[in-house]
Amino acid sequence: MGREAVLDVLSLTEDHLSAEDIYMRVHETYPAIGLTSIYRTLDMLVNIGLVYKFDFGDGRARFELAEGPKGKDHHHHLVCTGCGHIVNYRDFIDEEVALLKKTEEGLSKKYNFAITNHLIQFYGLCETCRKK
Amino acid sequence: MGREAVLDVLSLTEDHLSAEDIYMRVHETYPAIGLTSIYRTLDMLVNIGLVYKFDFGDGRARFELAEGPKGKDHHHHLVCTGCGHIVNYRDFIDEEVALLKKTEEGLSKKYNFAITNHLIQFYGLCETCRKK
DNA sequence: TTAAACAGTGAAAATGGTTGTCAATAACAA
DNA sequence: TTGTTATTGACAACCATTTTCACTGTTTAA
Secondary structure: OOHHHHHHHHHOOOOOEEHHHHHHHHHHHOOOOOHHHHHHHHHHHHHOOOEEEEEOOOOOEEEEEOOOOOOOOOOEEEEEOOOOOEEEEOOOHHHHHHHHHHHHHHHHHHHOOEEEEEEEEEEEEOHHHHOO | OOHHHHHHHHHOOOOOEEHHHHHHHHHHHOOOOOHHHHHHHHHHHHHOOOEEEEEOOOOOEEEEEOOOOOOOOOOEEEEEOOOOOEEEEOOOHHHHHHHHHHHHHHHHHHHOOEEEEEEEEEEEEOHHHHOO
8 A cells, every 4th residue: 555655755845745746755655555545645645634635726736744743843835926936934923813703703604604724825926036 | 918807807706707607708709819818818917916816725726806006905804615706805805914014024134034925715605505 | 684565766658638630511702 | 001019819738646457465264
């Protein structure tokens, strides 16, 4: 089963890998694996909450390990619309999360939603792309 | 030119239309239009900032009119992962935006980004989907 | 032990939103 | 008119993802 292999690959990087990125890395140590299984495994990992699936607008889904039990590694994203580079930032998170929690409660009540997740992303141009 | 037609369609709804949704609606009053032109026009409108492009995870891009000059209609999204229903909420926005602005400044400085945009979405289950 | 039911797998084909190509036409300039 | 350029839509190509399906190994039941 490739579950372990996929989790290993994801735990070794800060990058946001696409399904094919993951496939290629797993393939190195486990050449029998097929792309289909990668998709299947990712789908399953996302469903049980071990992996997050993101869409940064470049036409392919990207994956990252969900943070541990205490939410230690929680972060948000800063996306360069020029080159696609993504920064995981962990500053400001505390304030953001506090506000989000408050907002979440208000929204839950008003719109009768059971909120399970949130997404915060900033878009802009990184230093390099700004100079072009 | 379909620019006006596309903007008209978008200004008449609170929904988040896909390219094909827009195509069908424009087609009613402008049957000569082709889907290619819709994509081209949307691309252009997104580039000049008149339209926002979103991805809510259902495999197709969705579009909405950018808010007016004073940002009067600014809102964030509440997405039901069960049925895909999207709520535009305008409550809590003031606090959120204030914090975002502050965060934006910090991130800009620290990571040397020229931030142009942000995205906030909450995910969960709407009342109907929760009962299933 | 044997056979049937079942779960897991990868290759290949299918799907479907989006993009690219290209010829036709319109708009404009010389 | 003639040449140049910009817009357009039909259609083909693209490509990430999903579906199908045959094949395998494993468990279950008798």
